[in-house]
Amino acid sequence: MRKRLLGQSKLEVSAIGLGCMGMTSAYGPAGDKQKMMSLMRHAVDMGVNFFDTAEAYGPFENESLVGEALAPVRDNVVIATKFGFDIDLDTGVRRAGVNSRPEHIKAVAEAALKRLKSDRIDLFYQHRVDPSVPIEDVAGAVKDLIAQGKVKHFGLSEASAQTVRRAHAVQPVTALQSEYSLWWRGPETALLATLEELGIGFVSFSPLGAGFLTGKIDEKTKFDPTDFRTMVPRFSPDAMKANMRLVDLVCSIAARKQVTPAQIALAWLLAQKPWIVPIPGTTKIERLEENLGALAVDFSKAELDEIAVAASDIAVQGARLPESALKMTGL
Secondary structure: OOEEEOOOOOOEEEOOOEEOHHHOOOEOOOOOHHHHHHHHHHHHHOOOOEEEOOOOOOOOHHHHHHHHHHHHHHHHOEEEEEEOEEEOOOOOOEEEEEOOOHHHHHHHHHHHHHHOOOOOEEEEEEOOOOOOOOHHHHHHHHHHHHHOOOEEEEEEEOOOHHHHHHHHHHOOEEEEEEEOEOOEOHHHOOHHHHHHHHOOEEEEEOOOOOOHHHOOOOOOOOOOOOEHHHHOHHHOHHHHHHHHHHHHHHHHHHHHHOOOHHHHHHHHHHHHOOOEEEOOEOOOHHHHHHHHHHHHOOOOHHHHHHHHHHHHOOOOOOOOOOHHHHOOOOO
16 A cells, blocks of 8 residues: 655555545445444555544544444554534534634543544544634644644644644644545645645545546436435536536546546546545445555546646536535635
């Protein structure tokens, strides 16, 4: 398994990680617990050492699942989790909005350590920026946790370049996590240049466009009522029909290189910067193995230029998130 350093930090992770959210939420009913644990352990056997979870996934269920699955190999893996939503730590009830008050951050960390069956959190992200708490105070709270040995690295999710700079001045940011794929290239506007300047790694969630770039979804697809994609404008039938031009592009390149569309989408991301690490999620071992196969796909400069020109000619239709969720991002 190839490894990558997240920016200038000493945090080395597998070049492709595993997003665990969909194992318990967001994409329909939760997967079978034993099958999900087996999937994570199979990922470890294949060389994956980077696992992404969050208190909000469930809430709490995902962290508990990841903690139990990875407990036997805890010292061989990197576990990233997140704080920042307003969740009652006793009941798991999620209230509206966000909460990054320093005392809440520290309480979330203590609770996460128990669920993860661990004495440290390898990478602790602020899940969404809290406009009511200065980012300097947030960074300061995580700095305290790092000093105590409870957290190893500080991360931000869906934050703007300006927010990253302010946080980094207080406590060095190891990684910024955001959506990034051929379907959503927003980070290219200003964020990637800032991360490169500051030596911060980038972790890409939804690198397969929440499944759209695999070529297995179209305007006729029916999602489970609990699937978050039912609320996303980009997954409306009309938008998907319009956006098939991008899928057709990915599929044509895949056919030429005799690989799958998912492998093309992931390999394209890996080719953008050596400090970008995608974390595709899955609940199926065969999809896990397919995704990891992207590491064997290489592009020439001419091929990357061809993709860039072709993709720039395609205007993607539909917002990537519901309006309420977009308001909570810095991109």
